[in-house]
Amino acid sequence: MPQPARKIRLDFSSLLGPLFFTWVVQLLFPVILQYLVYEKQKKLKIMMKMHGLKDGPYWMISYAYFFFLSSAYMLFFVIFGSIIGLKFFTLNDYGIQFVFYFLYINLQIALAFFMSTSFYDVKTATVVGYIYVFGSGLLGEFLLRYFVEDTSFPSGWIVVMELVPGFSLFRGLYEFGQYSFTGNYMGTSGMQWRDLSDGPNGMKDVLIIITVEWLILLPVAYYLDQVSSSGGRIRKNPLFFLQCFQKKRRSQSFRTPSLHPDTSKVSVEMERPDVAQERGVVEQLLLEPNNSHAIICDNLKKIYPGRDGNPEKFAVRGLSLALPRGECFGMLGPNGAGKTSFINMMIGLITPTSGNAYVQQLDIQSDMNEIYTSMGVCPQHDLLWETLTGREHLLFYGRLKNLKGAALIQAVEESLKSVNLFYGGVGDKRAGQYSGGMKRRLSVAISLIGDPKVVYMDEPSTGLDPASRKNLWNVVKQAKRDRAIILTTHSMEEAEVLCDRLGIFVDGNLQCIGNPKELKARYGGTYVLTMTTSSDEEEEVERLVRRLAPSANRIYHISGTQKFELPKQEVRISDVFNAVERAKSEFPIYAWGLVDTTLEDVFIKVAKGAAGSSDLLS
Numbered sequence: 001m002p003q004p005a006r007k008i009r010l011d012f013s014s015l016l017g018p019l020f021f022t023w024v025v026q027l028l029f030p031v032i033l034q035y036l037v038y039e040k041q042k043k044l045k046i047m048m049k050m051h052g053l054k055d056g057p058y059w060m061i062s063y064a065y066f067f068f069l070s071s072a073y074m075l076f077f078v079i080f081g082s083i084i085g086l087k088f089f090t091l092n093d094y095g096i097q098f099v100f101y102f103l104y105i106n107l108q109i110a111l112a113f114f115m116s117t118s119f120y121d122v123k124t125a126t127v128v129g130y131i132y133v134f135g136s137g138l139l140g141e142f143l144l145r146y147f148v149e150d151t152s153f154p155s156g157w158i159v160v161m162e163l164v165p166g167f168s169l170f171r172g173l174y175e176f177g178q179y180s181f182t183g184n185y186m187g188t189s190g191m192q193w194r195d196l197s198d199g200p201n202g203m204k205d206v207l208i209i210i211t212v213e214w215l216i217l218l219p220v221a222y223y224l225d226q227v228s229s230s231g232g233r234i235r236k237n238p239l240f241f242l243q244c245f246q247k248k249r250r251s252q253s254f255r256t257p258s259l260h261p262d263t264s265k266v267s268v269e270m271e272r273p274d275v276a277q278e279r280g281v282v283e284q285l286l287l288e289p290n291n292s293h294a295i296i297c298d299n300l301k302k303i304y305p306g307r308d309g310n311p312e313k314f315a316v317r318g319l320s321l322a323l324p325r326g327e328c329f330g331m332l333g334p335n336g337a338g339k340t341s342f343i344n345m346m347i348g349l350i351t352p353t354s355g356n357a358y359v360q361q362l363d364i365q366s367d368m369n370e371i372y373t374s375m376g377v378c379p380q381h382d383l384l385w386e387t388l389t390g391r392e393h394l395l396f397y398g399r400l401k402n403l404k405g406a407a408l409i410q411a412v413e414e415s416l417k418s419v420n421l422f423y424g425g426v427g428d429k430r431a432g433q434y435s436g437g438m439k440r441r442l443s444v445a446i447s448l449i450g451d452p453k454v455v456y457m458d459e460p461s462t463g464l465d466p467a468s469r470k471n472l473w474n475v476v477k478q479a480k481r482d483r484a485i486i487l488t489t490h491s492m493e494e495a496e497v498l499c500d501r502l503g504i505f506v507d508g509n510l511q512c513i514g515n516p517k518e519l520k521a522r523y524g525g526t527y528v529l530t531m532t533t534s535s536d537e538e539e540e541v542e543r544l545v546r547r548l549a550p551s552a553n554r555i556y557h558i559s560g561t562q563k564f565e566l567p568k569q570e571v572r573i574s575d576v577f578n579a580v581e582r583a584k585s586e587f588p589i590y591a592w593g594l595v596d597t598t599l600e601d602v603f604i605k606v607a608k609g610a611a612g613s614s615d616l617l618s
């Protein structure tokens, strides 16, 4: 009997859905991966950590953010598909769709965290992320689908394939597509809860696999993140989780003198009295701790292992230093002296090879998380988000330091004003648009926000114009009143203006320590007389100088210009002036000058002396 004509109902979403939707759902994966690796590559993660953000909250905040983003994306995906009437969405039970997408986005976030532990470069991570998205979709369509539809293929192998998250997503979407296609064709509904027990329906297996994988992958990713050193911070012991069960022990004194025998191969050198005295202060403070000192370094050493046939490098050779509150300590030293290595140990970026340090009586090797809550860092290279404004940076770091509400707003405004980023709306521009100097000033402001008790500044004024540098000095001078600051610099002027005490480092050794005046008196002890005459009068000038100071030392002479060091105990400034005035009537003097020893002279003297016969400063 002839049948009445029937309209063929073909729903393309059900046919093409699995491949197309696998790509659409996974598109957020490379975005999340890129975000995570970006924070690691730019060292923003460690910067946040150094300002008090612990690993747990960092993971929770990041996870919650990605979950919110993914949920909004998936909600839009399902609602939009339903509104335009795609049977793929409208015929299948919304409850199953909700559970499936909910579980999958969680697995996807966990997978991104997991994969981010093995990348340190954003570009590589992004490329791998997109290859994974498109590859898993295509392989799902042309391989997994083929096996699923081949009834002779062992189902156990299909489950194994579905362990790849992209395949489990494909399989789930494939099942939705099958049910909606049949439902549409037959005029019935798509997948319902009761259908999960259907033999060929792989959705139940997929839901179990996704749940189990999510619950395993997330803690594994956290573990790998803790034990890997990528991101530039110290890697934890593989058994770090066992430490939670160990009771923290705090003794009355930090240590007894014999607990840390010096076993390194560094040869014993005669220590200068000032350095030996500082070591004595440290010994005393370790035995009888008190609150007066914010930082105590106890024979801190850093040796980098030899690589590519190069010998090991002694970057810091047993530094003992005690820093009271309210002091700004300046570290001077030629390039490669070990200043940054010392700061990196103090801020938890690298582990000391031996020795230890205590910040606010907390151990840098075991209590770094607590130390971070009262520490500020201005690193050698600016660690900023290109897309955040200066104000947003300060708001963020201020919140990390527990500032809230009006106090936070006020601190941020004051901070922006203090580093000259307030007026003209500069603070509301993105950091990516800042000049080098503006970035540097923002880094200094970040290091000081939230009243940290200990601040490390690694060459804070690098790249600043003279006016900005003076302004920055005022900021640091204000800041040092109630906190300890360690500052490295190559500017002697800066060191002299800002630092209460200075230490000159050469080749990992502290060569001298004291306030700038003391150092000049101790290592200078001379006036420098410069005089320019004609070349014929050079001997005459030398005779004049020898009459003034018999043990004067000629340090420089070229075509009539000569420079002499005159020991302070042998001359009086007035005698020099009188002698030069008399000499002017005997032979022409084109120019002359008498200056006290500068810090620069001290620096060069100490560094040259320490370098000895090596060619460090030749």
Ligand SMILES: Nc1ncnc2c1ncn2[C@@H]1O[C@H](COP(=O)(O)OP(=O)(O)OP(=O)(O)O)[C@@H](O)[C@H]1O
Residues within 6 Å of the ligand: 304, 305, 313, 314, 315, 333, 334, 335, 336, 337, 338, 339, 340, 341, 342
């Ligand atoms: N990761 C590393 N591996 C091996 N050697 C290193 C490493 N980092 C630094 N060094 C070496 O340790 C020494 C001290 O370096 P460091 O960066 O601490 O010096 P610095 O005083 O801060 O120098 P600058 O003034 O140029 O910043 C240098 O000889 C350097 O080459």
